[in-house]
Amino acid sequence: xxxxxxxxxxxxxxxxxxxxxxxxxxxxxxxxxxxxxxxxxxxxxxxxxxxxxxxxxxxxxxxxxxxxxxxxxxxxxxxxxxxxxxxxxxxxxxxxxxxxxxxxxxxxxxxxxxxxxxxxxxxxxxxxxxxxxxxxxxxxxxxxxxxxxxxxxxxxxxxxxxxxxxxxxxxxxxxxxxxxxxxxxxxxxxxxxxxxxxxxxxxxxxxxxxxxxxxxxxxx
Amino acid sequence: xxxxxxxxxxxxxxxxxxxxxxxxxxxxxxxxxxxxxxxxxxxxxxxxxxxxxxxxxxxxxxxxxxxxxxxxxxxxxxxxxxxxxxxxxxxxxxxxxxxxxxxxxxxxxxxxxxxxxxxxxxxxxxxxxxxxxxxxxxxxxxxxxxxxxxxxxxxxxxxxxxxxxxxxxxxxxxxxxxxxxxxxxxxxxxxxxxxxxxxxxxxxxxxxxxxxxxxxxxxxxxxxxxxxxxxxxxxxxxxxxxxxxxxxxxxxxxxxxxx
Numbered sequence: 001x002x003x004x005x006x007x008x009x010x011x012x013x014x015x016x017x018x019x020x021x022x023x024x025x026x027x028x029x030x031x032x033x034x035x036x037x038x039x040x041x042x043x044x045x046x047x048x049x050x051x052x053x054x055x056x057x058x059x060x061x062x063x064x065x066x067x068x069x070x071x072x073x074x075x076x077x078x079x080x081x082x083x084x085x086x087x088x089x090x091x092x093x094x095x096x097x098x099x100x101x102x103x104x105x106x107x108x109x110x111x112x113x114x115x116x117x118x119x120x121x122x123x124x125x126x127x128x129x130x131x132x133x134x135x136x137x138x139x140x141x142x143x144x145x146x147x148x149x150x151x152x153x154x155x156x157x158x159x160x161x162x163x164x165x166x167x168x169x170x171x172x173x174x175x176x177x178x179x180x181x182x183x184x185x186x187x188x189x190x191x192x193x194x195x196x197x198x199x200x201x202x203x204x205x206x207x208x209x210x211x212x213x214x215x216x217x218x219x220x
Numbered sequence: 221x222x223x224x225x226x227x228x229x230x231x232x233x234x235x236x237x238x239x240x241x242x243x244x245x246x247x248x249x250x251x252x253x254x255x256x257x258x259x260x261x262x263x264x265x266x267x268x269x270x271x272x273x274x275x276x277x278x279x280x281x282x283x284x285x286x287x288x289x290x291x292x293x294x295x296x297x298x299x300x301x302x303x304x305x306x307x308x309x310x311x312x313x314x315x316x317x318x319x320x321x322x323x324x325x326x327x328x329x330x331x332x333x334x335x336x337x338x339x340x341x342x343x344x345x346x347x348x349x350x351x352x353x354x355x356x357x358x359x360x361x362x363x364x365x366x367x368x369x370x371x372x373x374x375x376x377x378x379x380x381x382x383x384x385x386x387x388x389x390x391x392x393x394x395x396x397x398x399x400x401x402x403x404x405x406x407x408x409x410x411x412x413x414x415x416x417x418x419x420x421x422x423x424x425x426x427x428x429x430x431x432x433x434x435x436x437x438x439x440x441x442x443x444x445x446x447x448x449x450x451x452x453x454x455x456x457x458x459x460x461x462x463x464x465x466x467x468x469x470x471x472x473x474x475x476x477x478x479x
Contacts (some may be wrong), residue, residue, distance in 0.1 A: 025424040027392040036420040142234040158401040163417045168393045172377045175398040187477045188240035197297040215271040
C-alpha cells in the first residue's frame with residue numbers, strides 16, 4: 001500500500017511541479033549532465049538567470065489546466081473515495097490533502113484517464129501501464145501462471161521510467177516495485193497483507209480515547 | 221476456522237493465503253501442525269498512531285494487532301476479527317528497541333506453538349488442542365526496518381537485494397537513488413546494451429538472489445545489541461542491527477518472506 005501511495009505521490013508531484021514534492025529541478029538536471037546522459041536537458045545560464053529546458057514529462061500551463069480540470073470533473077459513487085473535486089486547486093494547479101485511499105483510487109482508475117492526450121505517447125504509455133500493473137496485482141483472484149508475465153512487466157516499466165524520469169525520482173519506494181510480485185508469488189495476496197484495514201482500525205481506536213490522561217485504558 | 225481447507229473452491233487460481241507456497245511449505249515441513257486444519261495462522265501488524273490528535277503532534281503509540289488468516293478473505297481483514305494484542309505506549313516511538321516490548325507476546329506464541337492450549341469448541345462441544353503459527357508481519361517501510369533489524373536507510377536500503385543493492389549517490393541532489401533496474405531483466409533483452417538512454421554504460425550484472433530465512437538467521441545470530449539509551453560508539457558498521465525477536469520462534473527462519 002505504501003509503495004503505491006508514495007509512487008503515486010512522487011509521480012503527481014513531478015508532473016504538476018508541486019513545490020516540495022517534485023523530483024525534478026535544477027539539481028536533477030545537473031546530475032544528468034554529471035552522468036553524461038540526456039545532455040539536451042543541460043541548464044543554460046543566461047546572465048543572472050538559468051534556463052531549464054523542459055523534459056519529456058514537463059507539462060505546460062495549459063496541459064496542467066486540462067489535467068486538473070479532468071480530475072475536477074470526476075464524480076465518484078458515495079463511499080468510493082473522497083470528493084476529488086475538493087482536492088483539486090485550480091488556482092495553484094495542484095492536488096492538496098489527499099488521503100492514502102485517494103492515491104489508491106487515482107492510481108487504479110483516474111490517472112490513466114487524466115493524462116489522456118497531454119504527454120508524448122511513450123511517457124503516457126509508461127504511466128498508464130504502471131497504473132494497469134498496480135491494478136493487476138491488487139485483484140482478488142490472480143492466476144499464478146500470469147505472475148511471471150507481471151514480474152517482467154514491472155521490470156520493463158521501471159527501465160522505461162528510468163529512461164524518461166530524472167534519477168532523483170528513484171527512491172527506495174520505486175525500487176520496491178520490483179519485489180512486489182515475488183511477495184505475491186510466495187506469500188499470497190496484496191489485499192490480505194496491506195495496511196489499509198490496519199490504519200482504518202487504528203482510526204477507530206483513536207476515536208475511543210475520551211480521557212486523554214489515560215488513553216490506553218479508554219481503548220481497552 | 222476450517223473454511224480455508226474445506227469451505228472454498230480450489231481451481232488452481234490464487235484466491236486465499238492458503239493457496240500460497242509459504243502456507244503449503246509450512247504444512248509440509250510440520251506435518252503434525254499442517255494436518256489439523258483448525259490450527260491458527262496469524263499475521264502481526266504494527267504501526268505508529270497518535271492518540272491525541274491535534275493536542276500533540278509528536279506522540280506516537282504502537283498498537284500490535286493480530287490477524288487470523290484462517291478466516292475467509294472477506295472476513296479476516298474486518299475490524300471485528302482483528303485482535304488488539306498489546307499496546308506499546310509512550311510519547312516516543314520505540315525505534316530499534318521495539319523488540320523489548322513484544323517479548324511477552326512472543327513467549328505466548330512460543331507456548332502456543334510448542335504445546336498448544338486446551339480450547340473448548342462450542343459448536344461440536346468438545347475440547348481440543350489449539351496451536352498457533354505466526355505467518356508474517358504487516359508494516360510500513362520504517363517499521364519494517366525496526367522489526368527485522370535491518371538498516372533501511374542509506375546505500376543498502378533494500379532488504380531483499382541486501383548487499384547487492386545498486387545505488388547511485390547524486391552529487392548535486394545530495395540523495396541516494398536506486399537506479400539500475402536493468403539487471404533484473406532477462407539476459408538477452410535489448411535494453412541491456414543501451415547506454416545513452418540509461419545511465420551511460422552497459423549493464424552486465426545479474427539480479428541478486430533474495431536471501432532465505434536461514435541465511436538471514438546466520439547473519440544476525442552474531443550481532444550483539446544493547447537496547448535502550450547507550451553512548452554512541454564508532455564501532456564496525458553493520459547493515460544488520462540486531463537479531464530480531466521473532467527468531468525465537470522455531471519456525472521463523474523457515475519462512476521465505478517474514479515481513
